[in-house]
Amino acid sequence: xxxxxxxxxxxxxxxxxxxxxxxxxxxxxxxxxxxxxxxxxxxxxxxxxxxxxxxxxxxxxxxxxxxxxxxxxxxxxxxxxxxxxxxxxxxxxxxxxxxxxxxxxxxxxxxxxxxxxxxxxxxxxxxxxxxxxxxxxxxxxxxxxxxxxxxxxxxxxxxxxxxxxxxxxxxxxxxxxxxxxxxxxxxxxxxxxxxxxxxxxxxxxxxxxxxxxxxxxxxxx
Numbered sequence: 001x002x003x004x005x006x007x008x009x010x011x012x013x014x015x016x017x018x019x020x021x022x023x024x025x026x027x028x029x030x031x032x033x034x035x036x037x038x039x040x041x042x043x044x045x046x047x048x049x050x051x052x053x054x055x056x057x058x059x060x061x062x063x064x065x066x067x068x069x070x071x072x073x074x075x076x077x078x079x080x081x082x083x084x085x086x087x088x089x090x091x092x093x094x095x096x097x098x099x100x101x102x103x104x105x106x107x108x109x110x111x112x113x114x115x116x117x118x119x120x121x122x123x124x125x126x127x128x129x130x131x132x133x134x135x136x137x138x139x140x141x142x143x144x145x146x147x148x149x150x151x152x153x154x155x156x157x158x159x160x161x162x163x164x165x166x167x168x169x170x171x172x173x174x175x176x177x178x179x180x181x182x183x184x185x186x187x188x189x190x191x192x193x194x195x196x197x198x199x200x201x202x203x204x205x206x207x208x209x210x211x212x213x214x215x216x217x218x219x220x221x
Contacts (some may be wrong), residue, residue: 001031002025002026002065002193003063005060007049008058009056018216023028029191032194033207034194034197034198034207035197036201041215043197047163051074051084051161052084056060059122060206062174063079066079083152084221085162085163086162087168089169091143092168093138093150095138099138099152100135103193104117110157121152124153127152129182141208147168149169158190161195162194164194166199
């Protein structure tokens with residue numbers, strides 16, 4: 001799945017900031033990996049590189065046989081659209097669209113027909129327990145329900161990889177556990193590679209593999 005070799009990420013500004021330093025890492029198909037570490041340690045930077053949202057400053061980030069650090073913008077966009085699903089702490093739903101329409105946005109870049117898009121989005125919402133809320137706007141849903149919509153949006157395109165950045169950070173403990181149950185269920189059933197960043201040790205403890213990033217360096221926990 002992923003093979004990172006000598007990966008560095010340096011941000012230039014009034015002073016240079018090294019977010020990642022010579023990272024070597026392999027993540028296999030079907031793994032569930034939790035990433036922890038202090039604020040500013042490089043967690044989100046690593047997730048952005050894995051998600052083809054940014055390029056490394058040095059080294060290679062291989063997704064299968066493709067080096068994400070060398071591909072052009074169009075190719076990276078295609079990989080994001082087809083192979084990678086994203087779930088964020090803030091849900092990132094479009095407030096003027098219904099739950100169904102928000103999920104359908106993930107299929108727009110794939111050229112899916114209107115009828116097929118609606119069918120797949122409806123099915124995805126049913127799978128996350130929101131079959132009766134398809135016509136509701138985000139403002140009419142609880143935080144946990146909004147995150148379920150976000151998960152449905154990430155999964156509707158049947159990605160190889162699901163990347164989750166603090167997916168339970170805005171939720172209470174009970175809802176957090178429900179969302180983690182849902183993520184684990186889809187991880188098992190769909191044989192996804194699931195990589196999540198979290199500050200919550202209770203969430204990280206559920207992952208078979210845990211990584212720690214501190215000062216741009218990655219270590220196994």
